[in-house]
Amino acid sequence: MPTMDSLPAHMRPERSFQGLILTLQRYWADYGCVILQPYDMEVGAGTFHPATTLRALGPKRWNAAYVQPSRRPKDGRYGENPNRLQHYYQFQVILKPSPSDIQELYLKSLAAIGVDSALHDIRFVEDDWESPTLGAWGLGWECWCDGMEVSQFTYFQQVAGVECAPVAGELTYGLERLAMYVQGVDRVYDLNFNGREGDEKVTYGDVFLQAEQEYSRHNFEIADTAMLFEQFRMAEEACKKYLAAGWRNGGNQREHLMALPAYDQCIKASHVFNLLDARGVISVTERQSYILRVRELAKACGEAWVHTEAGRAA
Amino acid sequence: MPDLLLELFSEEIPARMQAKAADDLRRMVTDKLVAEGLVYEGARAFATPRRLALSVHGIPARQPDLKEERRGPRVGGPEPAIQGFLKATGLASIDEAKIQPDKKGNFYIALIEKPGRPALDVLAEILPVIVRTFPWPKSMRWGERSARPGALTWVRPLHAITATFGPETEEPDVVNFSVDGIEAGQTTFGHRFMAPAAISVRHFDDYEAKLKAAKVVLDPQTRKDMILADAKTLAQAQNLELVEDQGLLDEVTGLVEWPVALMGSFDKEFLSIPGEVIRATIRNNQKCFVVSDPSTVKLTNKFILTANIEATDGGKAIVAGNERVIRARLSDAKFFYETDLKTKLEDRLPKFDQIVFHEKLGTQGERIKRIERLAAEIAPLVGADVEKTKRAAHLAKADLLTEVVGEFPELQGLMGKYYALAQGEDASVAAASEDHYKPQGPADRVPTDPVSVAVALADKIDTLVGFWAADEKPTGSKDPYALRRAALGVIRLIVENSIRSNLVAIFDWQNDLILQSIAVTRRNAGAGTFFIGKGLEAWNDTRVEQRCIDLLSFFADRLKVQLREQGARHDLVDAVFSLGGQDDLLLVVRRVEALGNFLDTEDGKNLLAGTKRAGNILAIEEKRDKRTFDGAPDPSLYRQDEEKALAKAIDQVKREASRAVAAEDFGGAMSVMATLRPAVDAFFDKVKVNDDDPDVRENRLKLLNEIRAATRAVADFSKIQD
Secondary structure, eight states: OOOGGGSOGGGOTTTOHHHHHHHHHHHHHHHTOEEOOOOSSOOSSGGGSHHHHTTTSSSSOEEEEEEEEEEOGGGOOTTOSSSOOSEEEEEEEEEESOOTTHHHHHHHHHHHTTOOTTTSOEEEEEOOEEETTTTEEEEEEEEEETTEEEEEEEEEEEETTEEOSSOOEEEEEEHHHHHHHHHTOSSGGGOBSSSOOGGGOOBHHHHHHHHHHHHHHIIIIISOHHHHHHHHHHHHHHHHHHHHHHEEEETTEEEESOHHHHHHHHHHHHHHHHHHHHTTOSOHHHHHHHHHHHHHHHHHHHHHHTTSTTTSOO | OOEEEEEEEESOOOHHHHHHHHHHHHHHHHHHHHHTTOOOSEEEEEEETTEEEEEEEOOOSBOOOEEEEEEEEETTOOHHHHHHHHHHHTOSSGGGSEEEEETTEEEEEEEEEEOOOBHHHHHHHHHHHHHHTOOOSSOBOOTGGGGSTTOOOBSSOEEEEEEEEEOTTSOOEEOOOEETTEEEESEEEOOTTTOOSEEEOOSHHHHHHHHHHTTOOOOHHHHHHHHHHHHHHHHHTTTOEEOOOHHHHHHHHTTOSSOEEEEEEOOGGGGGSOHHHHHHIIIIIHOOEEEEETTTTEEEEEEEEEESSOOTTTTHHHHHHHHHHHHHHHHHHHHHHHHHHTSOHHHHGGGGGGSEEETTTEEHHHHHHHHHHHHHHHHHHHTOOHHHHHHHHHHTTGGGGSHHHHHOGGGTTHHHHHHHHHTTOOHHHHHHHHHTTOOOSTTSOOOOSHHHHHHHHHHHHHHHHHHHHTTOOOBTTBOTTOHHHHHHHHHHHHHHTTOOOOHHHHHHHHHHHHHHHHHHHHHHTTOOSOOOOOOEEEETTEEEEHHHHHHHHHHHHHHHHHHHHTTOOTHHHHHHHTTSOOOOHHHHHHHHHHHHHHHTSHHHHHHHHHHHHHHHHHHHHHHHHTSOOOSOOOGGGOOSHHHHHHHHHHHHHHHHHHHHHHTTOHHHHHHHHHTTHHHHHHHHHHOOSSOSSHHHHHHHHHHHHHHHHHHTTTOOGGGOOO
């Protein structure tokens, strides 16, 4: 792996947002992770990618890393808040089983992007993670660098209602925050995206500011709620249908042949729910029941997954 | 005698769990040692973010030997029983057993000698069990082994165990055990960043010293002292003062192994935000201390952070990083605060109609209206201006819907005060926003401004009456709505402000409003006509709902608890409440005080004894005759001077005591009571109650009853414990 100093200026993580991403990818590729591309659906967090949610289940080894664009419709601020976005990037690493030196691996990845632990105050601060929609929980920390939360670190104990055996370790880097930190920038839109200067420089704002404005309007004001309610219902139905259709009695054990397509519909339902929530058309009491409905889908998908080739014992 | 050193080295333990974990470790190990006959001299436990450590010194090297006699079967008993006995006791043949006769015959007795085992072996047995059963509030599995059933769980992954045992002057033994693949040994590690290398340790002394050399301060108290001293020094160097914060200090101590205090600053423009908001922002989100200027007693634009390393640049980058985060946080806070100021408090109120307070009790909006009406009702009792009180109650909860309180719920009330002042409300009205929540606990301040007192009482009484009506009373340790605290708050407000009130009447009044809210809620929920059966009871001269009297007895219990905590006699509360009709808490407390003082005197103690004696005799005779001895005694039946003297004394005491009680002079009433004592003593000394003449006997019992009746002017003496 090239050292930081051997990188051309425009690729260096403290100069370039994409340089930061590429450095993390190289680092985890070097460790032996498969480097995946973002999942091609709208998700609220990198955890929703089947490479985490489903692959965290079952006994097989799995080491993967990827960037995941994440959508949180409620967090839109019309491009006016310096660090809140309805669309942002997470860098996600999943290591199953969690290696015993996972904390050291994480700290070395920070060093790779220029966070020197002799100079900066890096801390692991208690943060238990729970995703009610995914039926998942784990214990871990927020990782602080000089008082700023730059990552989440979780040992998954349960995902989609299934006990993790073995346990996977999940690292989630908040890329914009981390980049703001290493670039020394106070407003996300001022991040240097491509590491070039002068006329060639492209900022995060150049790429995403208009999108933030448009999607904020969409998420809060315009999104078609009648359609969304219908989409939720359809996704829920489709998920159940595919799950039911996927079961086979192969040999002496039950197996499932459609866990992934079914899970796509669960992701879909979850995102549609987030949009409806942002539109403010779901009351407090209804909210709980929607979350529960998505959780039921996630659990059924998890149950199906552990009966697939990738999800079960060899 | 040998010492034990135990260290459990793990990934970062949540700060809030460390102190209890250290304590649990000490307790579990020492309890087990004692149970194994190993009485130790002393034990100390420590915690850092990455380790729990325990030092137990003066443990005997061996357990004492035990001798035990075990009784076996009867001599000549069946063979299988004898074989079983031999097996259980380890005897080679039955000839080794003694024979002991008793009433039922001759029995075999085995003398079993159990030699004590080396403490090292005992430790090797008990320590892994303690690790496996450690009571973390939440624990987890990790790594390859987590797939196996029975995998070790710990608060975060456990990496190493150090366990040595031996006398101070010698090379110790390693306690030989392993837990889920982790072998106990004598290797630990220093500071994560500054000295991560392995360290070999022998005894506690060199363990603590080597850790210190490896940039780990083991003792949390030492770390705390260091942080506090350094933070104060940093502040003083600039003629400023650290705003001390015990909770924050405890937390920060649990986040560092090598504390380094550093000072940073933020833009002065943020000082336009209320100091409490700055403090909450910096404290809750960043775990930093704030600093004040002693000349103005206001916050300055400085803060103190506690880093976990001595950075190579002296901390410049760390300070700069923290300053940036704090700037961003304060920008948010300032934005929230300024946004809040744009909306008047009363304009926020309609939203409360959409917010459910409790499913049976309706919305927050209804609750606020009830509190307004009750506060206006209470205002004259506490000398508060009615209009101001109404206004205060109207606005008191409005800040719950502001951005700042949404972000920092602990600032509720306080923000209301700031926003009320900013929109030009009267100072008393504004103060009530903050003070109507008080007192929150036994140590909290009790408001004194009459407007705040009226709203505080109305808020708490509405809560209590409401949850009583909804049948959500506290049970056992469950008190989710903090009703005990609310009742204690009412008691303190009344007593400390010397407020005269008839609580049952107030409860009953509010109960009507609550029932209306419940009915509306039921109707909105689609339920049919709602009817609450009113169980009515007599209270003084009126009839009130029985729930209100039930609530009063809850207050009596709270009052008892409070008096007990103050070291006062709580049984006296029963003695006063048992008189009936007592719902003026101020008078109840005064009566209890006077009674307590009286019972501390010789006269009091003797009168109590005499009254109880009278009561006991009456109880027995009433039971025997299956009747009571009410009614006035007949003077013509008095046979002895002592009877006449007692009757006369009782007459006089009754008259004078009721006069004193009517004037609320309870001390005076007690002094009057005291004059009864010689007559009572003389009566019991000279007069035989159970006279052979049944008429005389009945008359004397009636006289005894009169003693009891007379003392009831101040309290029910039968409820007083000796």
